[in-house]
Amino acid sequence: xxxxxxxxxxxxxxxxxxxxxxxxxxxxxxxxxxxxxxxxxxxxxxxxxxxxxxxxxxxxxxxxxxxxxxxxxxxxxxxxxxxxxxxxxxxxxxxxxxxxxxxxxxxxxxxxxxxxxxxxxxxxxxxxxxxxxxxxxxxxxxxxxxxxxxxxxxxxxxxxxxxxxxxxxxxxxxxxxxxxxxxxxxxxxxxxxxxxxxxxxxxxxxxxxxxxxxxxxxxxxxxxxxxxxxxxxxxxxxxxxxxxxxxxxxxxxxxxxxxxxxxxxxxxxxxxxxxxxxxxxxxxxxxxxxxxxxxxxxxxxxxxxxxxxxxxxxxxxxxxxxxxxxxxxxxxxxxxxxxxxxxxxxxxxxxxxxxxxxxxxxxxxxxxxxxxxxxxxxxxxxxxxxxxxxxxxxxxxxxxxxxxxxxx
Ligand SMILES: Cc1cc2nc3c(=O)[nH]c(=O)nc-3n(C[C@H](O)[C@H](O)[C@H](O)COP(=O)(O)OP(=O)(O)OC[C@H]3O[C@@H](n4cnc5c(N)ncnc54)[C@H](O)[C@@H]3O)c2cc1C
Numbered sequence: 151x152x153x154x155x156x157x158x159x160x161x162x163x164x165x166x167x168x169x170x171x172x173x174x175x176x177x178x179x180x181x182x183x184x185x186x187x188x189x190x191x192x193x194x195x196x197x198x199x200x201x202x203x204x205x206x207x208x209x210x211x212x213x214x215x216x217x218x219x220x221x222x223x224x225x226x227x228x229x230x231x232x233x234x235x236x237x238x239x240x241x242x243x244x245x246x247x248x249x250x251x252x253x254x255x256x257x258x259x260x261x262x263x264x265x266x267x268x269x270x271x272x273x274x275x276x277x278x279x280x281x282x283x284x285x286x287x288x289x290x291x292x293x294x295x296x297x298x299x300x301x302x303x304x305x306x307x308x309x310x311x312x313x314x315x316x317x318x319x320x321x322x323x324x325x326x327x328x329x330x331x332x333x334x335x336x337x338x339x340x341x342x343x344x345x346x347x348x349x350x351x352x353x354x355x356x357x358x359x360x361x362x363x364x365x366x367x368x369x370x371x372x373x374x375x376x377x378x379x380x381x382x383x384x385x386x387x388x389x390x391x392x393x394x395x396x397x398x399x400x401x402x403x404x405x406x407x408x409x410x411x412x413x414x415x416x417x418x419x420x421x422x423x424x425x426x427x428x429x430x431x432x433x434x435x436x437x438x439x440x441x442x443x444x445x446x447x448x449x450x451x452x453x454x455x456x457x458x459x460x461x462x463x464x465x466x467x468x469x470x471x472x473x474x475x476x477x478x479x480x481x482x483x484x485x486x487x488x489x490x491x492x493x494x495x496x497x498x499x500x501x502x503x504x505x506x507x508x509x510x511x512x513x514x515x516x517x518x519x520x521x522x523x524x525x526x527x528x529x530x531x532x533x534x535x536x537x538x539x540x541x542x543x544x545x546x547x548x549x550x551x552x553x554x555x556x557x558x
Contacts, residue, residue, distance in 0.1 A: 151175050152305035154558055155295055157282045157328075159186035160321070162530025162547040163310035164265040169555035170308075171272035178304070179274060180297065182281035182320055187262035189312065189319035193544065194250075198258030201232040201548070202541040203249040212542035214400040216535050219510040220546060223518075227552035229545050239264040250541050285309075285328045285526065292332070292526035306525050306558045308518075310551065313504025313531040314339055325532035326508070332523040335509040337534045341501030343399050345391035346406075346413070349491035352461075356385040356453045365416040366394050368402055368492070371409050377401050380419060389496070396502065396539045399495065403505070406494055415488040417450065427482045434478065438471035445470055449485065458484060503543050507534040518554035529554050 151174045156163045159181030167179045179186075190198060202212065209229055210217050227235075233243055233251060241264045242254035253260045269276060277297075284296035285307060294303035309328055312321030326336045360382060367378040377398040384392035390413070405411060418426050433445050443466035446455045459466045461484060464477050498504070508528050512521050520526040529550040537543050 152558060153303075154178070154306040154308060154555075155180065155302060155304040156308045156310055157295060158310035158312060158320075158325070158530070159183070159276070159278075160310060160312050160319075160530065160547075161187070161190050161544055162312075162551040163308070164190075164262075164269060165548050165551035166308055166310060166529060166555040167269045167274050167276075168265065168272065169552050170558060171269065171274040173556065175306075175555075175558065177269075177272075177274035178277060178302070179269065180277045180280045180282055180295070182279070184279055186266055186276070186278070189316060189321060190262050191258050192316070192319065193258055194252060194541075196258050197252050197256045198261045199250045199252055199539075199541040199544070200236060200243065200261060201229045201251045201545045203229060203233065203245050203251050209542070209545070212540065213535060213537045213546065215505060216510050219513075219515050219533075219535055220549065222516045223546070223549035223553040226556060227549045229541075231552075232545060232548050235548075236261070236264065239268055248540055282311075282324070282328075285331060287332060287523060287526075290522070291524040292520075304525075306527065308527040308529060308554060308558070309532055310530045311532050313507060315341060315344075315498050315501040315504050317498060321504075321531070323504075325528065329508045329528065329532070332520055332526055334512050334520065334522060337506040337509050339504050339506035340403070341495060341498045342403065342505035342536050343396045343502035343539060344496035344500055345386050346389045346395055346399065346402075346495055347493045348389040348413075349410070349493050352457050352490065353385040353389050354387055355457050356451075357387050358385065359451055359453045360384045360392065361415075361417065361451070363419065364394065365419040366398075367414050367416075368398065369412040369414070370405060371411075373412075376405060376411070383415065389492075390490070393539060400505070400536070400538060402492075403495060406492060411492040413490045413492050415490070417454075417485045417488060423482055423486055426485060427478070430478055430482060434470040434473055438469060440470045442466055442468045442470065442473055442477075445473075446481070502539065503536050504531055505534075505536050507532050510534050516553065517557040518550055519558075527554050527558065 153176045171177045244254045282295045286294040292307045311325035314323040381394040530547040
């Protein structure tokens with residue numbers, strides 16, 4: 151059996167360590183942080199959306215960049231396998247809206263705990279506070295890695311260093327340097343699944359406000375609708391985020407690199423304009439002396455009221471009975487079509503994933519081994535593969551790690 155060094159104790163690295171150790175390989179897992187799975191800990195807002203219990207076709211469709219590359223990996227270890235894998239390790243799971251799978255405890259720390267426990271129980275060596283600074287290559291064969299403590303030789307070296315997003319968790323792009331040293335092409339890397347930047351200051355004024363059930367539509371400069379969705383939206387200090395934005399972001403990102411886009415938010419998707427107008431008339435007529443800002447307060451969250459009043463250019467102190475038909479109609483239009491200018495996406499500091507990475511053309515999808523350097527493997531986000539939100543990015547990490555560790 152081989153001696154395998156795995157560089158990076160994140161999702162992919164930990165999974166690879168379990169599978170390789172189960173197969174009897176002598177595994178050393180090297181992690182530069184003081185603990186394993188720092189990024190995993192913050193996934194799914196601390197709940198870790200481990201996978202998505204969708205059908206096979208939807209799983210393939212969820213991969214945005216290079217889905218075909220994932221065929222062997224998904225076949226070797228599917229989303230259903232992820233659920234049984236974690237259940238077998240003692241982690242009870244539950245499935246929520248959109249088939250998103252979480253630990254029943256709602257704690258990402260439990261995902262890390264079961265993985266780490268399994269790694270240690272299998273006798274794999276875990277070296278924390280160990281930063282790999284280089285890989286050793288001799289005559290086109292990878293022979294080991296270099297750390298601050300010196301050179302460590304191995305039969306197989308698996309790079310699982312992640313991408314470049316949320317660098318504070320440890321993923322600072324080291325894997326790209328190792329890949330380049332081995333002669334690999336690294337495609338252009340970009341922040342993916344990041345919040346969208348908005349020109350107007352309205353999001354900043356509503357910062358922290360989360361709208362649960364809104365419809366959003368994105369339009370290009372020719373006013374052609376590019377994307378629409380329904381769900382939860384969050385206003386941030388410089389823009390918009392939340393599931394409804396992030397699910398469309400991978401589709402919008404290329405367009406946004408070239409031009410600004412228009413985003414419209416329907417605050418009342420359950421009511422058409424006619425019904426919403428009738429509702430507003432009722433609110434206005436019920437208490438004619440009520441101030442306009444209180445009427446809006448009945449229809450909107452408090453932090454959105456001053457923004458609406460500014461856009462409507464209306465005196466907030468006006469009484470209901472003083473509201474003109476025009477203001478009423480404008481209010482309805484604004485509630486149904488709150489329009490914002492999208493100027494771009496946020497940076498790596500707030501991006502959920504990295505798009506781009508080690509070029510998959512130079513990687514064998516059945517083993518994740520480099521086609522250029524023998525005994526060198528790449529798994530997880532370091533590769534040029536990314537997926538939609540909903541547990542799919544972790545699934546690509548689990549699947550890639552498994553197909554690799556099963557075949558080293
Ligand atoms: C806020 C947030 C929420 C997310 N939520 C979800 C979610 O709910 N579901 C989902 O599917 N995806 C989610 N993702 C994406 C998902 O976390 C990543 O796609 C996944 O963690 C990638 O796994 P990885 O093992 O490739 O990289 P990582 O998990 O980033 O692990 C890489 C590890 O390598 C270590 N490392 C790097 N360089 C070196 C070196 N030179 N030497 C030693 N160690 C090194 C790092 O310290 C790190 O621990 C989320 C991401 C973020 C940022």
